[in-house]
Amino acid sequence: MLPSSPQLIFWVRTGDVSSAIRTLALPTNVASTEIRAALLADLKFNPSNLSFVVTIKDSQQCSHPLTSSIPVNTEATPYQVSVLDLPQRDTTVISELPAKRGDLDDVRAEIQALQRQICLFKKRAGHESEPSAPRSALTDEEAQEYVLDLEMLAIELGVTRDLGIDLPVLRRFLFSIKDAFESNPGPTHFRQSHQMTRSVFHVLQANYATAKWKPQDSLVCLLSALTCGLRRPSSDKAATKAQASKTNHYHAQDQFSILMSLFNNPSTNFLAQLDAIDFKDFKEALKNNLSILAAPRSFLDIPPRITNTSGTGEQKQSQIPSVSAVDRFNASTTGTTSQLKRRTSWTAAPKKVTSATATVDKPSQIATKDTGAPSTAPAASRNDKIMKDRELAKLYEKEGVDKELALLIRQDMLELAPNVRWTDIAGQEEAKTLLSEALVLPALMPDFFKGIRRPWRGILMTGPPGTGKTMLAKAVATECKTTFFNVSASTLASKWRGESEKLVRTLFTMARIHSPSTIFIDEIDSISSARGGHEHESSRRVKTELLVQMDGVGTSATRTANGQEPIVMVLAATNLPWLLDEAMRRRLEKRIYIGPPDQLAREQMIRISLNGIRVTEDVDVEQIAKQIAGFSGSDIANLCRDAAMMNLRQKMRALKPSQLHTVKTEELDTPISGNDFTQALAKVQSSLSGNDIERYEQWLADYGSA
Numbered sequence: 266m267l268p269s270s271p272q273l274i275f276w277v278r279t280g281d282v283s284s285a286i287r288t289l290a291l292p293t294n295v296a297s298t299e300i301r302a303a304l305l306a307d308l309k310f311n312p313s314n315l316s317f318v319v320t321i322k323d324s325q326q327c328s329h330p331l332t333s334s335i336p337v338n339t340e341a342t343p344y345q346v347s348v349l350d351l352p353q354r355d356t357t358v359i360s361e362l363p364a365k366r367g368d369l370d371d372v373r374a375e376i377q378a379l380q381r382q383i384c385l386f387k388k389r390a391g392h393e394s395e396p397s398a399p400r401s402a403l404t405d406e407e408a409q410e411y412v413l414d415l416e417m418l419a420i421e422l423g424v425t426r427d428l429g430i431d432l433p434v435l436r437r438f439l440f441s442i443k444d445a446f447e448s449n450p451g452p453t454h455f456r457q458s459h460q461m462t463r464s465v466f467h468v469l470q471a472n473y474a475t476a477k478w479k480p481q482d483s484l485v486c487l488l489s490a491l492t493c494g495l496r497r498p499s500s501d502k503a504a505t506k507a508q509a510s511k512t513n514h515y516h517a518q519d520q521f522s523i524l525m526s527l528f529n530n531p532s533t534n535f536l537a538q539l540d541a542i543d544f545k546d547f548k549e550a551l552k553n554n555l556s557i558l559a560a561p562r563s564f565l566d567i568p569p570r571i572t573n574t575s576g577t578g579e580q581k582q583s584q585i586p587s588v589s590a591v592d593r594f595n596a597s598t599t600g601t602t603s604q605l606k607r608r609t610s611w612t613a614a615p616k617k618v619t620s621a622t623a624t625v626d627k628p629s630q631i632a633t634k635d636t637g638a639p640s641t642a643p644a645a646s647r648n649d650k651i652m653k654d655r656e657l658a659k660l661y662e663k664e665g666v667d668k669e670l671a672l673l674i675r676q677d678m679l680e681l682a683p684n685v686r687w688t689d690i691a692g693q694e695e696a697k698t699l700l701s702e703a704l705v706l707p708a709l710m711p712d713f714f715k716g717i718r719r720p721w722r723g724i725l726m727t728g729p730p731g732t733g734k735t736m737l738a739k740a741v742a743t744e745c746k747t748t749f750f751n752v753s754a755s756t757l758a759s760k761w762r763g764e765s766e767k768l769v770r771t772l773f774t775m776a777r778i779h780s781p782s783t784i785f786i787d788e789i790d791s792i793s794s795a796r797g798g799h800e801h802e803s804s805r806r807v808k809t810e811l812l813v814q815m816d817g818v819g820t821s822a823t824r825t826a827n828g829q830e831p832i833v834m835v836l837a838a839t840n841l842p843w844l845l846d847e848a849m850r851r852r853l854e855k856r857i858y859i860g861p862p863d864q865l866a867r868e869q870m871i872r873i874s875l876n877g878i879r880v881t882e883d884v885d886v887e888q889i890a891k892q893i894a895g896f897s898g899s900d901i902a903n904l905c906r907d908a909a910m911m912n913l914r915q916k917m918r919a920l921k922p923s924q925l926h927t928v929k930t931e932e933l934d935t936p937i938s939g940n941d942f943t944q945a946l947a948k949v950q951s952s953l954s955g956n957d958i959e960r961y962e963q964w965l966a967d968y969g970s971a
């Protein structure tokens with residue numbers, strides 16, 4: 266049975282499964298790299314033989330206390346000790362013991378820290394187990410995450426494929442279980458059930474081949490673990506009545522009837538096979554669910570053989586899962602309100618239908634209706650996206666990416682389509698060539714770009730404000746088809762204080778996963794100015810983490826799907842290069858100057874700015890460009906904007922307020938004239954000074970590398 270109160274679960278993960286099994290005296294058929302046991306949490310360090318003693322009770326609490334001495338002087342993979350705090354859903358790795366025999370004091374300190382943390386966890390768990398402790402409801406995002414995760418487990422085991430179960434059916438089922446948990450508050454929560462299901466999955470995966478289980482057995486296993494917290498109404502009639510009146514009964518019916526629609530023939534020999542496995546928690550859960558399956562008539566007031574299309578009036582309603590969460594989920598994966606509306610109306614419809622064939626849609630019907638259109642193409646593309654998301658989620662999990670931070674990074678920093686092309690940028694030819702070479706060639710010839718030819722770890726773009734540094738970074742991402750992470754260093758240091766180092770780590774891990782990627786760090790000076798006594802401790806730590814991560818770029822052990830080293834280019838920009846400290850400067854190996862545009866680039870810029878706008882013949886672009894020598898790119902953009910508005914402003918000024926509403930666009934949309942430019946030129950000044958430029962040139966002469 267699932268624990269009714271929060272518990273600590275102690276995991277010992279080792280690289281060598283057999284040695285862990287030996288060491289912990291666990292049953293040998295638990296052939297998983299993750300060995301689970303309820304924690305008695307006696308962890309003592311024995312300095313005389315450099316070992317720690319862990320005493321573990323099995324999950325039935327105290328039937329087989331296991332005491333074992335685990336050597337910490339192993340040369341093997343380090344032991345990783347985690348505490349899983351069930352109500353919190355997170356597994357917290359609280360310590361990683363040294364892999365090699367180190368300094369005795371280090372090991373002792375490590376163990377002591379571990380003990381302190383276990384105490385803390387215990388206290389917290391004790392506190393949270395008080396009956397009055399409120400249980401936080403699942404957010405939509407969490408629910409989506411769990412459901413996606415569970416779908417992935419089912420897919421990974423191959424059961425969906427082997428049983429031909431449509432994903433929409435499975436998803437509706439999973440959401441209905443989640444809903445049932447929420448409206449049927451019991452000792453167990455959906456979060457715990459999800460965690461339980463994961464544990465079951467690991468055992469299933471390890472035994473799948475050897476035990477020769479049928480796919481439906483595995484799926485029953487997973488679903489049983491998931492639903493075991495949902496108790497069927499007690500045999501006590503009064504209690505049953507009370508429960509039914511609270512609609513618990515119907516929620517249980519929901520999950521049961523869908524389960525039945527998936528498995529009309531639950532395996533009969535399954536329990537016998539299961540006896541070979543010492544995994545009491547889920548065996549108990551499974552028994553509960555199989556007994557429900559075996560007694561449909563007593564539990565549900567419906568005919569014994571339930572198919573997707575059977576049922577009567579009220580049962581029909583009860584069998585329709587609560588799909589609001591499904592809709593929200595699907596909407597969030599496809600992102601269109603109209604589709605959401607269509608689906609909502611579809612899901613609401615069966616309640617009104619009285620025909621005996623309208624209870625639960627067949628998988629094929631659901632697949633079609635779910636897209637809101639008869640065509641299968643949108644469904645295919647959405648499925649592609651879901652599969653892609655799933656693969657990504659798997660990779661994130663494999664690489665230990667914190668899900669919440671990943672979400673924040675995706676929301677705040679990941680720009681999917683910057684949509685700036687090289688041709689949108691006037692001049693800066695050298696920078697364009699250098700940037701595309703630095704990124705494109707290593708991707709094309711990874712074998713060549715090794716050793717001394719390894720790609721640049723980082724490139725610094727420096728120059729006065731408004732000269733196109735940000736545009737260049739975006740164009741790199743568009744033209745070189747890389748994933749683009751746009752990070753403002755000052756935001757990183759301020760907004761994320763406390764979490765910033767972790768954020769930096771997560772950012773780089775994600776960049777490797779999404780390789781080839783560009784991480785653009787604007788205003789790098791704000792995070793990496795030369796160390797001074799006044800430097801904030803947390804900024805210093807963020808900077809250090811950034812340096813560490815940049816060192817890892819190009820030397821990562823993480824490989825892409827095709828076995829290549831991930832390509833992550835750090836592109837930094839600053840208007841104040843002289844503030845950069847030496848450590849950062851060294852890592853930004855290529856340092857290039859993005860200066861104000863020359864005559865040709867200014868002409869180009871004017872043409873780009875006026876693209877699609879009518880101009881009169883007296884506009885002499887070459888002449889204007891000469892007049893604005895020393896202007897930055899953004900100054901030129903402002904000039905053109907001003908010139909384009911000049912005529913309009915004058916016309917608007919001549920109109921009375923009442924005429925403003927009736928004036929036609931064509932009347933205002935007149936071509937830009939040479940005179941407009943003359944007037945605009947009188948107003949717009951260059952934002953750059955000669956001294957500034959000299960300072961950049963001096964810095965580039967000292968430290969530049971392009």
Ligand SMILES: Nc1ncnc2c1ncn2[C@@H]1O[C@H](COP(=O)(O)OP(=O)(O)OP(=O)(O)O)[C@@H](O)[C@H]1O
Nearest residue numbers: 689690691730731732733734735736840898899902
């Ligand atoms: N070379 C250029 N080609 C076309 N437009 C440019 C160019 N340089 C600057 N601009 C214009 O100036 C605006 C600002 O450019 P951008 O933000 O890339 O400059 P920046 O060098 O990153 O400035 P800052 O250092 O202030 O962040 C752009 O939106 C664009 O309109």
